[in-house]
Amino acid sequence: MSVDTFVATHLKVKHNSAGEVSITLPTNPQLDRPPPPDNSGTRITTELSKRGAKSIRGAVYLADRDHGGMVTFITATFDLETRERLTSGDTTIGAEVRRFIDAWRSRYRKKGKKQPLFIWVAENPNNSNPHVHILTNIKVEYRHFRRWASGLEKLWGNGMVHLEKMKYPKAAGRYLMKSIGYLAKGTNGSQGSVVGQRYGVSRDLKPKEHIDYLHVGIEGIIAYRKMISEKCGEKSNDIYIHEYGIWAPPGFGIDQLLAWAFDQLSLDPLTV
Secondary structure, X not given: OOHHHHHHHHOEEEEOOOOOEEEEOOOOOOOOOOOOOOOOOOOEEOOXXXXXXXXXXXXXXXXXXXXXXXXXXXXXXXOHHHHHHHHHOOOOHHHHHHHHHHHHHHHHHHOOOOOOOEEEEEEOXXXXXXXXXXXXXXXXXXXXXXXXXXXXXHHHOOOOEEEEEOOOHHHHHHXXXXXXXXXXXXXXXXXXXXXXXXXEEOHHHOOOOOOOHHHHHHHHHHHHHHHHHHHHOOOOOOOEEEOOEXXXXXXXXXXXXXXXXXXXXXXXXXXX
């Protein structure tokens, strides 16, 4: 292998905004190994990955434990002009969300207030309706929703902004993933193609210690079912998850019950 080939295929070269260059050398380099696959170009995804879903579940848990929970659910849409910019490649959903969040956080920073935290996911149903769902820990009273949404629309600058209040912060992650069809079955779960970054989590919501995701997932289902029951005005008459375990009607086999539980938690039984 020539020196030029080794440099091109095995070294990591980074350029920062100041024009400086850093090179990461491999540990115990194996010169005979094949070069890594080409990762250049813009990444396109068609769904939220399992890793992304896990990151969101952990972020919601940390927000609830340390920051008062993600209590506001925001849906930001794109107008025709911005959709054309997305299609032409002039911008990406991730770039627009980051600009929006930076502007929002800047307002709080200038006022000397604690900056808000965010979890966001983009979707593009039928590849024709791109929009973003955002969770934040900023709490706003219902009577201020219209004025607050109007202010956020000016910051967003790409279309309309809709707000919902999260009564059960523990349900926020499941509600978010339900909204993008992550937990749906079949074609109803199509999240569409997204260019570039598909989701994002505030740095303060990235776990630095082990999280019991099974326990967190069950807590999320409990809170989500409470929320749905209140909205629908009825209780679930089939399987019911509560603080002490899972209840199922007579005749529901243990294998069937376990399969249902793993499916509800979006977990692979082999990894638990």
